[in-house]
Amino acid sequence: MSASPIDRFTRSLEDLDVAVTWTDPSGSAETIETIVEPPCVGTPLPFDDVSVPDVVDTEPTPRSLEAAQTTVTAASMGIGAYGSVVLPSRPDGSEQVSLFTDLHVPVVRESDIVDSMADAIDQLGPRLRDGESAIIATGPSATADMGALVRGAHGPKEVHVVILSTDTEGGQ
Amino acid sequence: MSDAREATADRIRHLLRTEGAAVEENTLGFNQGRYDSVADLEDYEKLKHRAREIKSDAIERLPELIDELTARVEANGGTVYLASDAADANRYIREVTREAEADRLVKSKSMTSEELEVNEALELDGVDVVETDLGEWVLQLADEAPSHIVAPAIHKSREEIARLFNELFDPDEPLETAEELTMFAREKLGEQIREADVGMTGANFITADSGTIMLVTSEGNARKTAVVPDTHVAVAGVEKIVPSVEDLSPFIELIGRSGTGQDITSYISLLTPPVDSPVVDVDEPDVAFADRDDDRAFHLVLIDNGRMAMREDDDLRETLYCIRCSACANSCANFQSVGGHAFGGETYSGGIATGWEAGVHGYDSAATFNDLCTGCSRCVNQCPVGIDIPWINTVVRDRLNRGGDPSRFEFLYEELVPDEEPSGIDLQKRLFGNYGTLAKLGSATAPLSNAIASLSPVRSAMERLVGIDSRRELPSFERETLRGWFASRGGCQVSLADADREVVLYADVYTNHVAVDRGKAAVRVLEALDVHVTIPSVPESGRAPLSQGMVSTADRRASEVFAALAEPIDAGRDVVVIEPSDLAMFDREYERLLPAPSYERLSANSYELFEYIYGLLENGADPDQLRSGSEAIAYHAHCQQRTLGLEVYTTAVLSELGYDVLESDVECCGMAGSFGYKRQYYELSMDVGDRLREQFEREPARDRRVVASGTSCVEQLSDLLSRESEHPVMVIDPAA
Incomplete structure (x- = not known):
């Protein structure tokens, strides 16, 4: 018996030392607020009945991004085998704002978690052929170029994944 | 001939002393990392097989894929330039930067751009070129060449990097730890990226069906480089094209594991330029990203520079399958000791570099390091696309033999050795290549042959004429076979x-x-x-x-x-x-x-x-x-x-x-x-x-x-x- 994509996803994130928090649509704003480190920026979450807390500025500018500690953005997919999140490039800037702060909080729907890399790429194929772009992001930014592994080379030092349970039963 | 041998020995001795320890530590780490990481992969052999199939098909169909990709990128709103060689590519890139009135161009790591020497070309126009990969930046500051195709500064220790930064930037508190050095570099490079006019990246793969470039990084600098400025130039060899997005999957799973032993790098960027992301414009700091209406420019510069000729060459063709993962370098015992400054040519290093250098820079460049491949074949099973790297090294050696200078001792050998080789082949190679003939003579005349061979004047002549090191004990022939x-x-x-x-x-x-x-x-x-x-x-x-x-x-x-x-x-x-x-x-x-x-x-x-x-x-x-x-x-x-x-x-x-x-x-x-x-x-x-x-x-x-x-x-x-x-x-x- 093989593990479900969601089990694999959370196990992979554990191996990456990436924190995971479950929430549901009604509790999302409250949950996210406990995770973020202000000042926070982000982009609107394109999920039904889901909102970000008021502490997150969802209309970031270069200046507010520069000052921010945390970014909250939506991920379009999670990949079980690797603990990766897929960050689409959008006109609201969700892709690149996720790269500038020390903490990135990607929010992914439980139903968008796929099992394997091949599954993820199969879903991305039509989207990329439609002109879209996306980043498969796995854990924080890292480098070993300075003689030892350091987190936060050009991007976030820390990633905290929020999984949005999509059935009414709530999270695990 | 013996002077050239002494010069080679000196150079290797110098690198063993100065860079050997850092290179060894890093490559052994990557090598073990690869063994560990691929062991976790259920379908490793299947993925390698699939990856090879995709590359083989793509190189076979390359001309049609170039056309498909070009049409696709143009339909997306970008420009494609097919450059015949490095000079042609650089001329085009300089035009782009002139039109963009660029003062600064930021780059993410790209071996292809090293092949072009595009930094030097742009600097002629007064463009400030800044490498944003931390390792590449260290080398740019130190004015050194990469010693490894993936981790370019592995030959430098943390202490050396700290010394370099402290001398150049004179920070208030001297930098010491890897954390301090990284944060310092992040800060400096962040400023440079924000104020850049053009961003240049390479491409690990390009998909013909969507015009997507895939970039494999862990730092995040490639994402910033491609997206922060409004002009993006991507340089890539034509061999980077694969037919479709779906073909990327096995490579995503293999490339990080095969290289530095990571299951996957932090960021696999799949950019279909011009991208939808807004520009990060420091001149308009209070305009919300969502309110911008950017007109991004994208230029894909595809490089031939010998590749289409390699494609026609039955023995060099598979070099074009190479995904530049560095597994052949990390698993190579000689590379583990000396790194790419000895085991490399003008641009590329490691086992497969012989094919690249012969194809893009010519045989003289391949000749400088080709002998370092001993044919031990340890890289063969490590290559994710199954290239027979020792064979490519052997073929290039054969071609070099045929272009070599005739030796003045030739007449002695023509009589003695029954080989099929042209005159002009290096005497040392010929001696070892005909060992069997010598062994027959040796046994027939043993123990006299052993006694003579071990006499010190004989050993010193052997060292001088054919370069057999006198510190080695020669195998002793038995009289009775x-x-x-x-x-x-x-x-x-x-x-x-x-x-x-x-x-x-x-x-x-x-x-x-x-x-x-x-x-x-x-x-x-x-x-x-x-x-x-x-x-x-x-x-x-x-x-x-x-x-x-x-x-x-x-x-x-x-x-x-x-x-x-x-x-x-x-x-x-x-x-x-x-x-x-x-x-x-x-x-x-x-x-x-x-x-x-x-x-x-x-x-x-x-x-x-x-x-x-x-x-x-x-x-x-x-x-x-x-x-x-x-x-x-x-x-x-x-x-x-x-x-x-x-x-x-x-x-x-x-x-x-x-x-x-x-x-x-x-x-x-x-x-x-x-x-x-x-x-x-x-x-x-x-x-x-x-x-x-x-x-x-x-x-x-x-x-x-x-x-x-x-x-x-x-x-x-x-x-x-x-x-x-x-x-x-x-x-x-x-x-x-």
Whole structure:
């Protein structure tokens, strides 16, 4: 018996030392607020009945991004085998704002978690052929170029994944 | 000639001293990381197979894919420029930066841009070019070249980087830790990126069906470089194109694992430019990203620079399958010691670099390091697209031999050596390539030949004229060859009537003339297992000339060997080979030297000695007459034997007979046939060997009896260790 994509996803994130928090649509704003480190920026979450807390500025500018500690953005997919999140490039800037702060909080729907890399790429194929772009992001930014592994080379030092349970039963 | 050897030796000695320690630590880490990471992958072999299929198909269809990609990128709103060579590419890129009125261009790491030397071209126009990969930035500040295609600054220690930063930037508090250095670089480079006018990236892959470029990074600098400025230039060799997005999947799974041993890098960017993300414009700091309406520019510069000609070249073509992962460098024993500053040409480094350099920069560049590939073949199974990297090195060596200068000692050799090579080939290569002929003379005149060869004036002349290092003990020829001994004892002691199997024991040059004892032991062991043995006269396998790049000579040997063995094989006899490098010829290289049915027949019926013994025991042969014991053994398998997966049988047989076996895990002993005898490579060979020495002098191997399958491994171990080593068959020899 093989593990479900969601089990694999959370196990992979554990191996990456990436924190995971479950929430549901009604509790999302409250949950996210406990995770973020202000000042926070982000982009609107394109999920039904889901909102970000008021502490997150969802209309970031270069200046507010520069000052921010945390970014909250939506991920379009999670990949079980690797603990990766897929960050689409959008006109609201969700892709690149996720790269500038020390903490990135990607929010992914439980139903968008796929099992394997091949599954993820199969879903991305039509989207990329439609002109879209996306980043498969796995854990924080890292480098070993300075003689030892350091987190936060050009991007976030820390990633905290929020999984949005999509059935009414709530999270695990 | 000997001056050139001294210069090579000096350069290698210098790099061993200055960069060797940092290179070794990093490459060994990557290499182990790869073994660990691919072990977790269920479908590793299937993924590699698929990756190779995709690349092979893409290179086959390259012209049509270039057209498809061009149409796609243009439909997306970008521009494609197909540059014939580096100068053409640089001319176009300079035009783009001029039109963008760029003062600064930021770059993410790209080996292709190194190939173009685009930084220097842009600096002519006064453009400030800034490398944003931390390792590349360190090298830009230090004005040095990459020593590794993936981790360019592995030759520099943290202490050296700290010294460099502290001298150049004079920070309030001197920088010391990796964390401090990284945060300092992040801050500095962040400013440079924010104020950049153009961002330049390479591309690990480009998909023809969508116009997507895939970038593999962990720092995040490629994302910033591509997206922060409004103009993005991507430079990529034409071979980076794959047909579709779906083709990326196996490469995403393989590239990080194969390279630095990471399951996946932090960021796999799949950018279909011009991207939808807004520009990060510091001149409009209060305009919300969502309110911008950017007009992004994207230029894809596809580089030919010799690649389309490589595509037409049957022997270099597979170089274009290379995904630049660095597995061949990290798994290479010589590379682990000296890194890319020795094992590399103008741009590329590691085993596959010979193909790249010959193809894009020319044979002179390949000639500077091609000899460092010893053909040990450890990279072959590590390459995620299955390129036969040693073969490419051999072919380039052969072509270099044919373009070499005639030597003034040529006349001596034309008489002496029966090879198929042009005059002009390096005398040292010719000597080692014709070792078999020398061995025959050596045995015929032993012990006189040994005595003469060991005289110091003779050794010093050998060192001067052909570069045989006088610090090496030369193999000593036996007066009585293995075949001579076998005939004088009346042939096989197991009669044909009593035998379970019939074997042709292949008397390779070393076993027949030098390491005769292991041949005698092999005969006795086979007899003890009720095998009828014959030792016919069979020519050399061609391994020696092949390792010197003498392909025509090796090709002729292959035909002669097949002619000599075809009849015994058809008569139902098995071919048993003691020397792993010769068996590897039959099993690997003969595929390229013989017609397919001949290759298959010989390969299918040839066995490594312990592989064969294992098979006999598995099929019910009685091991009682073999010498069993409980001795503790330290076993070093031969590199080419391990590539074929045959080392397991030695361990299995010894273990079954009660011995306690510990295997080495170094990639190669460093001797690699004749390599370690060469004056210019002696120090490197010993440095490689040092990893094996350390392992065998440490617990739990320290007091074990040492055995090794390859002749040259035994020679090397004898030079490395204070205790003797021998072929494992000596352990189980009933007469011992």
